[in-house]
Amino acid sequence: MSVNETTEAGSGLRLDTLSLGYGNRMVVEGLDLKIPSRAFTVLLGRNGSGKSTVLRACAGLLKPKGGAVLLAGKPLSRFGARECARRIAILPQGPAAPEGLTVSDLVRQGRYPHRSLFSRWSRADEEAVKEALELTGMADLREQPLENLSGGQRQRAWIAMSLAQQTEILLLDEPTTFLDLAHQAEVMRLITTLVKSRGKTVIAVLHDVNQAARHADHIVMFKAGKLVQQGPPNIIMTREHVRCVFDIDPEIVHDAKTNAKFILS
Amino acid sequence: MTSLHVVLAAALLSGPALLLASLALGDQTVSRADLRSLFNGSATEQIRMIVLDLRLPRALMALAAGVALGIAGAIAQAVMRNPLAEPGILGINAGAALAGGLVIVGLKGAGAALLPVAGFAGATLMAAAVFALSWRNGTSSLRIVLIGIALGSLAGAGSSFLIAFADVADVQRLMIWLSGSVYAASWETLRRLAAWLVLPVVLACLAVRQLDLMRFGDDIAASLGQRVNLGRAFLILLCTTISGATVAACGLIGFIGLIAPHVARNMVGEGHVRLIPGSALVGGLLLMAADLVGRTAIAPAQLPAGIVTALIGAPFLGYLLWRRRHVGQ
Amino acid sequence: MTGRHADPLRALGLAILLCVCILVAALAIGAGTSRLSLVTVCEAIFAFDGSRDHLVVTMLRLPRVLAGAMAGAALAVAGAGMQAPTGNPPAPPGLPGINARGALPPGAAPALPMTGSMSDGNGLTWYAFGGAATAGFAVHALGSLGPGGPTSLKLVLAGAVVGTFLTSLTAAILIFDQATLDAVRLWTVGSLSGRTMGQVMAVAPYIATGLAAALVLRRQFTTLSLGSDISGALGQRPLLWRTISVVIVVLLAGSAVALAGPVGFVGLVIPHIARLTVGADYRWIVPYSAIGGALLLVTADVIGRGLFANQDFPVGVTMALIGAPFFLWLARYRLRST
Numbered sequence: 001m002s003v004n005e006t007t008e009a010g011s012g013l014r015l016d017t018l019s020l021g022y023g024n025r026m027v028v029e030g031l032d033l034k035i036p037s038r039a040f041t042v043l044l045g046r047n048g049s050g051k052s053t054v055l056r057a058c059a060g061l062l063k064p065k066g067g068a069v070l071l072a073g074k075p076l077s078r079f080g081a082r083e084c085a086r087r088i089a090i091l092p093q094g095p096a097a098p099e100g101l102t103v104s105d106l107v108r109q110g111r112y113p114h115r116s117l118f119s120r121w122s123r124a125d126e127e128a129v130k131e132a133l134e135l136t137g138m139a140d141l142r143e144q145p146l147e148n149l150s151g152g153q154r155q156r157a158w159i160a161m162s163l164a165q166q167t168e169i170l171l172l173d174e175p176t177t178f179l180d181l182a183h184q185a186e187v188m189r190l191i192t193t194l195v196k197s198r199g200k201t202v203i204a205v206l207h208d209v210n211q212a213a214r215h216a217d218h219i220v221m222f223k224a225g226k227l228v229q230q231g232p233p234n235i236i237m238t239r240e241h242v243r244c245v246f247d248i249d250p251e252i253v254h255d256a257k258t259n260a261k262f263i264l265s
Numbered sequence: 266m267t268s269l270h271v272v273l274a275a276a277l278l279s280g281p282a283l284l285l286a287s288l289a290l291g292d293q294t295v296s297r298a299d300l301r302s303l304f305n306g307s308a309t310e311q312i313r314m315i316v317l318d319l320r321l322p323r324a325l326m327a328l329a330a331g332v333a334l335g336i337a338g339a340i341a342q343a344v345m346r347n348p349l350a351e352p353g354i355l356g357i358n359a360g361a362a363l364a365g366g367l368v369i370v371g372l373k374g375a376g377a378a379l380l381p382v383a384g385f386a387g388a389t390l391m392a393a394a395v396f397a398l399s400w401r402n403g404t405s406s407l408r409i410v411l412i413g414i415a416l417g418s419l420a421g422a423g424s425s426f427l428i429a430f431a432d433v434a435d436v437q438r439l440m441i442w443l444s445g446s447v448y449a450a451s452w453e454t455l456r457r458l459a460a461w462l463v464l465p466v467v468l469a470c471l472a473v474r475q476l477d478l479m480r481f482g483d484d485i486a487a488s489l490g491q492r493v494n495l496g497r498a499f500l501i502l503l504c505t506t507i508s509g510a511t512v513a514a515c516g517l518i519g520f521i522g523l524i525a526p527h528v529a530r531n532m533v534g535e536g537h538v539r540l541i542p543g544s545a546l547v548g549g550l551l552l553m554a555a556d557l558v559g560r561t562a563i564a565p566a567q568l569p570a571g572i573v574t575a576l577i578g579a580p581f582l583g584y585l586l587w588r589r590r591h592v593g594q
Numbered sequence: 595m596t597g598r599h600a601d602p603l604r605a606l607g608l609a610i611l612l613c614v615c616i617l618v619a620a621l622a623i624g625a626g627t628s629r630l631s632l633v634t635v636c637e638a639i640f641a642f643d644g645s646r647d648h649l650v651v652t653m654l655r656l657p658r659v660l661a662g663a664m665a666g667a668a669l670a671v672a673g674a675g676m677q678a679p680t681g682n683p684p685a686p687p688g689l690p691g692i693n694a695r696g697a698l699p700p701g702a703a704p705a706l707p708m709t710g711s712m713s714d715g716n717g718l719t720w721y722a723f724g725g726a727a728t729a730g731f732a733v734h735a736l737g738s739l740g741p742g743g744p745t746s747l748k749l750v751l752a753g754a755v756v757g758t759f760l761t762s763l764t765a766a767i768l769i770f771d772q773a774t775l776d777a778v779r780l781w782t783v784g785s786l787s788g789r790t791m792g793q794v795m796a797v798a799p800y801i802a803t804g805l806a807a808a809l810v811l812r813r814q815f816t817t818l819s820l821g822s823d824i825s826g827a828l829g830q831r832p833l834l835w836r837t838i839s840v841v842i843v844v845l846l847a848g849s850a851v852a853l854a855g856p857v858g859f860v861g862l863v864i865p866h867i868a869r870l871t872v873g874a875d876y877r878w879i880v881p882y883s884a885i886g887g888a889l890l891l892v893t894a895d896v897i898g899r900g901l902f903a904n905q906d907f908p909v910g911v912t913m914a915l916i917g918a919p920f921f922l923w924l925a926r927y928r929l930r931s932t
Contacts, residue, residue: 061826061827080829082829083829085828091827092827095820097874100873100874102873105816105873109816112817112825112829112830115813118810145873165828349755350751353754353758398926401926401927411924411925412922412925412926414754414921415918415919415921415922418858418914418918418921422911422915423911425784425908425911426783428782428783429779429782429785429908436779437775441769444765444766444769519762520758566770571762575759575762576759576766579756583735583739586739587739
């Protein structure tokens, strides 16, 4: 390993010649990608471009057909399931919970990787749950059954569960897709806080290009299983790139006040 | 396309082959020469009796029942939107079993003639009850399955009670009937079965488009213009009539309705315009084969066809599902 | 009762339930052709003096009630445990208990090895267990095929398929052998009559192990119930824990079947009621199910015996009469939309 790589291997997530697929169908082949630490990275692309697949592989939910996902220089497969869950948390799309589960019950589940088979509920566990509930603003709703909550509240409860895992890396698969605008803004604000104040590394798959442009530190664009472009939003959100990745003809509107770019199709 | 043609040709050819085998094999083997003698009128009385009075109606009954069960199975799987469904789920078998059990135990010997009627009545009453109880502003496939299971369990408990406490000779008779057999086939029963089946089978063939739409779920089917609840009611009625008639004629034969559609699907695809005839064909062939095996495998004892279908059916189903395990992922 | 603050309440409820269960069991021992008072029952157990009444208690009634309690607890916990691995996708909304139906291995299986070796009551038990265990694994294997892994509906249907197969297998043997049919048939309907202390003691260690394992590992069940995606994300190895839960379920269900024959609905009714009362956390569902199941089966047996004035009335039939309407009610009113 070169000097460069050893310094980078500290806490980072890196994809090395990664190939992923289901059964006989290959979705991604030979992907090389380094995820910037302590930043918010967004994976963009059309449906079926492989972004959710890549996200799942980053969490170890999908075993690579070739190559590896490296965490601090080691392939994920060499980490135990619990160890991996203490370093990387993932919230998959549209999670469903059994009937009757309360917010508190759910968030407590996030402590699973920190508890061994017979360990008791510790002070650290209690603190972690409390913190997760406060960060997501769910402290008042902790005794509510999930099915009584609104969509936004439920999503925040699931995020709280992932936060209770106290990992340095958080992966979110379409966390805002079925939420209304206000709730979407809430979730985005939460993510930004997590990155800026807590130094977490967050990777999210988002559908809304403008949301990504507005909040992400780093954007990775996928097309048909291949990495097409990556970089900070203001550099790569160009007409050509969006046209290439999304097959639409966009208009880029620049807002001088906030220095943000909006993509209209 | 050519492989499809090959498969179909093989299936169609095996029909006559099975028929000939059914006529020739059994307690007493009938040789080819003997069979030919039937055509040129020089057959002995004994050969004539064995082939024409015993084996031919039996083989044709197996064919007819198998065709009926195959079609009923395809309908059941479409209506309940599940590859593990079969007509029995609607409680048909359990209802028929209980009714038959009551007749055998209650009426003893005299009940033999009433058995087919009882079977048919039990099947129909049960299906009606299942449908009525699952009606709540319309029906849903899931509710039908669950209520079918619940009512089937109740009927099953009743049958179990009878089996546990009735006279053991009666129970043995009941179990034989429950095992499903074409043993007592005659030209008369064959005629009756055929009469019962003509209309429902024709209707089933005409309903192929409805069946195709059913697969998509209520919302989509309704948006495409199908009268979902009416369609479901009609198809369940069809399935019940076809199964009920088969139960009346042959007792309970399981697994044909479960497997024939699967095999047919592998051969001709999902479209019901091909699946219905396909299931019919496969069902008929399977039951003829099962009956043949039952007659010859442990000769001179006879294993009811219903048992053979179950013994071969379950592992075969497991294999089919295993092969499809990546479908839809 | 929801929330952590209700924990003392739940513990109290559990203790009360346990007391009720013990009381009902004692009354059940007293019930029968000759009514015995609670005092007599207690004396028979703790101060046995060889009198006729005491013999009736220890040789007939106590084993029967113990068998009922053990089988009931085992079936209920097995039913609860069966719900956990089917969290992906989750059970049909509003009806999480239906898979217990498929989990119950058809008791007809054990009749197979019995042709011939019918004399020994204990031998019967172990053949039954073996048959039930095999059937249970087969149901789970069949219901797990296809995309989405094991779902409640697939398991129920798989249970129906395996059940039909085994019933036919049994029928194949029994229609040729009237003597065996006669000997086996009372057992195939699910019954507690004639259970001896020997049989109860033979099965007890296995049920105890299964219940203990379920109690110790109940946290894992809760995590499993979140679905394999989420539980995998939390670091639980889905395959390992699903297998463990299936083993526990089969151990419990198989032992229960070995003891009482195929008794249905306990594994469905009890966990559902438990869930409605104490929430979705398996920390409470498991113990409540165990005691609730014991209570239900003992009560059903007493009712059956009393109502139909027949000491041999099979508890399997009583449970079907209680459970099927409950299941019907669930399917009709608690199932949300399609």
